[in-house]
Amino acid sequence: MAPERNENEGENADNGVLATTDGTETTGIGIVEGATAQVEVTLPTAFDEEDDFDDDVVRGEDVTLVQLEQLPAERDEVRGEAPATTAVPVASVSAASAEPAPKASVSAAASAAAAKTAPAPKTAAAAQASSSVASTSATAPAASDASRAELDHHERVRPRTSEITLQSRRLGDFEVDRESSDLLTADRLLDPAHVVRPEPEGAWRHLVYTLSGRRINLGDSKRARARKQLEDRIAAPLSGGARFVPVLSRKGGVGKTTVTTLLGMALADAREDRIIAVDANPDRGTLAERVGRTSGKTVRDLVRARGDVHGFNDISQIVARDHTRLDVLASDADPHVSEAFSDADYRDVAEVAAHFYSVVLTDTGTGIVHSVMEATLEHADELVIVAGLSIDEARLASETLTWLESNGYAERVRSAVVVLNTSRPGAALVRADELDAHFRSRVRAVVRLPYDPHIASGSAISFRDLQPETRDAARELAAIVVEGLRASSVAA
Known part of the structure; x- marks a missing residue:
């Protein structure tokens, strides 16, 4: 049996508000253009030890406009009738993406995902938290104190994937401001202007170096450079x-x-x-x-x-x-x-x-x-x-x-x-x-x-x-x- 609509159809004809939410637990919510809808979704607020809330919970502030655009338009039958389709107002999505909603509130897209993934309440005494989507507002009425406390508890306990960073570090890399001893190289510490060059090889080059009081060093002669290059080739490791x-x-x-x-x-x-x-x-x-x-x-x-x-x-x-x-x-x-x-x-x-x-x-x-x-x-x-x-x-x-x-x-x-x-x-x-x-x-x-x-x-x-x-x-x-x-x- 299809859910009954509100009696005041003329006043809410544009919004299409459903009179009851009995069928929303098993009904998928599609997104089409040209229509706006408000749906009340029942979310579980009481959890026992067997509920895996960490895997099923959907947070409203994590749903962005890009994610809403990527949601597939699903068409499910509602109690034997034609598939029910609803649309999320553009103004509501924009506002939600610009300003994060409170932890107790969810957007229409989050409600749709929760209706498909969240398990039904296992006890009749579980409190109900309602969240409705307005066409021009990004926030919904506050949930009950019990629901808010429960959600806050799971937000503190559940790890945030984006905050976990696994890195492989050496012992000396744990403190950013500390440097290891291998960074103290000669190229870094020695001033080129004060580096003592070896005595040049070559008759007149060594003579100039000696007469100038070791202040003018013209470097090795061409023959000496060729010999040192040969020695480097010979000394190559085996x-x-x-x-x-x-x-x-x-x-x-x-x-x-x-x-x-x-x-x-x-x-x-x-x-x-x-x-x-x-x-x-x-x-x-x-x-x-x-x-x-x-x-x-x-x-x-x-x-x-x-x-x-x-x-x-x-x-x-x-x-x-x-x-x-x-x-x-x-x-x-x-x-x-x-x-x-x-x-x-x-x-x-x-x-x-x-x-x-x-x-x-x-x-x-x-x-x-x-x-x-x-x-x-x-x-x-x-x-x-x-x-x-x-x-x-x-x-x-x-x-x-x-x-x-x-x-x-x-x-x-x-x-x-x-x-x-x-x-x-x-x-x-x-x-x-x-x-x-x-x-x-x-x-x-x-x-x-x-x-x-x-x-x-x-x-x-x-x-x-x-x-x-x-x-x-x-x-x-x-x-x-x-x-x-x-x-x-x-x-x-």
Whole structure:
């Protein structure tokens, strides 16, 4: 049965006020244009412990004009008759959005949502709170004292979602005005006008700096800046474990031991980690003699004592160290030793060296098919091939690359470095540019090592006594090797 209308239909024809609210609990309220309606909605005011008021309550001040516009126009049947439609006056919505309504009052849209979602009162003794929507007013008559107190209680208890902020903070971030110690950087605190610059490198630049009482600092020379850039490339960090770099040559006398020594000195002079050069020549190598400092121990002693090496102090008593901090492990020079240095011996040495050093250089013998060479290539992360500036020396170096490619080391050949060593003074008999072009077609880089009388003498090599061009070539070789090791670690 449809609800009866008020008798005074003429007076309230425009408002369409219903005479009773019996059917509003189950009737949806639609919104259409061209009509205005007032509906009395019964809301529960008494709650027991089983009512979930926090999930069902609709607050009038939370309903905005945008939300009202997004409410769907629902059409439900009212007791068998045509769907009842009502409309919320525009003036009422505007006023409600401009000025928040009291907590005990709800707008027509809130009443419609409450009629659909709020559960019916479970007891007949529950108080009723009425809220009517006026066409030009944003507030409704005040609810009863019991209803107001109950709503205020739930407003205090129910958490506001918009007020909850979850943030992940460090211990030092809880107070806004406090700063942690990592913010006290040199760039922030030091005044650039008073920062003491290091002494410039370069003859006349240092002279100007000294004559001006250290007040005029023109900075480093071009050569000094280039050297420091090279050192920065060499000192780049290497991730992972120890890296093995063997120096190969199929022909003796091309400077393989010299290249191993210069490469090790350039690495040790610029890097902070430990560098070792191992003489793995089974036929009496001379690597320790090029350093000039011997410990009297050889690789054979390390093989015998490998089980007793528990710290770096144990291995430091076996190796020799030069002024650049390069450690050298000499080969066995005793002519009475009947058993040559084998692949098993090299593996034992490599296992111990990998625990204490970042880069392990290996000065190999001339026999590429020797058993030690097999163990050396198994550990190799990068190869350095030495070639002399003669036809036969260049051919042997190129054939070495071919042999490596044919025996499963083609990838190592493509990332290898070839050193063209000038061991004789004067102009070379072959065209160095042609050799450079040939080897660049097969390997990653080519480095030319100039002639140096300090090296040609055959005595111990002092890195600081080398000619500047020789030191620069050694540093360039070291930088290229480090860059190759870093690239291989990224690829792996």
